[in-house]
Amino acid sequence: MDRKILGALVEDATLSYADLGKRVGLSAPAVHERVKRLKRSGVIRRMAALVDPRAVGKTLLAFVHVDTTGWGKTPELMAISEHPEVEEIHSVAGDTCMLLKVRTTDTHALEGLLARLYATPGVVATRSYVALSTYLERPVQADVTEVWPAPQARARSL
Amino acid sequence: MDRKILGALVEDATLSYADLGKRVGLSAPAVHERVKRLKRSGVIRRMAALVDPRAVGKTLLAFVHVDTTGWGKTPELMAISEHPEVEEIHSVAGDTCMLLKVRTTDTHALEGLLARLYATPGVVATRSYVALSTYLERPVQADVTEVWPAPQARARSL
DNA sequence: CATTGTTGCCGAACTTAATTCAGCCAATAT
DNA sequence: ATATTGGCTGAATTAAGTTCGGCAACAATG
Incomplete structure (x- = not known):
């Protein structure tokens, strides 16, 4: 569930909690709660504008x-x-x-x-x-299909 | 002026237009207008969550x-x-x-x-x-002190 | 087996921010 | 000198973020 939210926020951080909720099947406050946790635990380092x-x-x-x-x-x-x-x-x-x-x-x-x-x-x-030309350049993806639990404990406290 | 806004948004894309305005000395609608233009012209490709x-x-x-x-x-x-x-x-x-x-x-x-x-x-x-360890990793900065005008015409239309 | 505590979700209310709009000022061009 | 354009401000409107109480599911405990 968190992975779905992360994947969506990596693509577009301007999505409203309501839209996010519709996408992953949760209510707005529930998504808000999870995102807040993801931020505080350091999984989401920050939101940033990607500049050309x-x-x-x-x-x-x-x-x-x-x-x-x-x-x-x-x-x-x-x-x-x-x-x-x-x-x-x-x-x-x-x-x-x-x-x-x-x-x-x-x-x-x-x-x-x-x-x-x-x-x-x-x-x-x-x-x-x-570099002559760049064919692909994307931020860290969250689409890893991986064994649980994820090592969230490693995230920074700040 | 746009550089200032870009610099702030690269650091923290969750800043409100009011806060941004206070930081660069503009009103909220003015900042909103500029950010919208920066997005449409492709200077700001998108907002993204940076994931650990x-x-x-x-x-x-x-x-x-x-x-x-x-x-x-x-x-x-x-x-x-x-x-x-x-x-x-x-x-x-x-x-x-x-x-x-x-x-x-x-x-x-x-x-x-x-x-x-x-x-x-x-x-x-x-x-x-x-890579054994990473000492620095940051997105594209907008802090270039550079001759004007910037080549905004090169930005993608999408 | 019942109880108690915990966790996570929902819906409603409330607060704050985003967005739109009319009017104004300054710079540029006619 | 005057029209026109672009960009700003402040107020009003709309939409979103945020908080809260209550509920259901699950786990641990007596």
Whole structure:
């Protein structure tokens, strides 16, 4: 039941509780109660407007591999996350320490960002993959058919 | 002005128009008008609930490089996008055709997905990077300080 | 087996926000 | 100088969010 609500809210967070209720077969207050619980338990992190990157001038998407000298929440990591062009930072197993997803206005701006990354103390080397075109991009789906109970206890308390 | 509204709505799409108005110095109907325009012009693609991946059982995040025999909207591309584990598909310049962002419950499920990808006609070879931990992950920001006018004309009409 | 407590749902009432509309002001163009 | 357009405000209306009491189902307990 919660999965159905989640799936609908991922697609359209502006749905009224009444419409949601009709869709999943519940009354408006019941849906309201469940959504409130999903929010408080952290399953729903927040509601957000999804913005077209090109509409705000972010035409270029690139994935940047970065080697750093340290591990964990290091100063260089903090420095990297300060750049507004950086959307994601993952530490990956394979061949590099960090994998960054970055968006810039153009190749020139990407070069500027790379220069700033290189200049960061602790950053050793980078390698970049520029995206030519994006065929699919969707937020985390809730349509997993999976064994219960879901690990809701893992959700953050904030 | 629209940038301010966008920035606020990316952070919290549940803000009332009155609160938004107070934040940017406009009345509620004025904000309403602007948001409606931003939605219709495609700058705001949609409102969505951001779900904690772990709360819905998606513990593992991986980036998968895929080589395919064809280019563009090929059947193998459609086949790949059918898998619910696949969140993003980009064609990248560098060394492979496609870069996939996928989420699964565990390594076993990832292996199953890779097996299905390998079995897809047109898919030549894959290489995977498993994310150990994610330090930053945020949606497209609207905080670009950039020359005007923004290329709103590029936004989709739907 | 009955009792008591808990959980989750519904319907109605109430409160708040979304939405519409008429009128106004400023900027631009004729 | 004047008409026209676009965007804003404030009030009124409509719709939604939110709270509450009561009920039914289930589980644990005496």
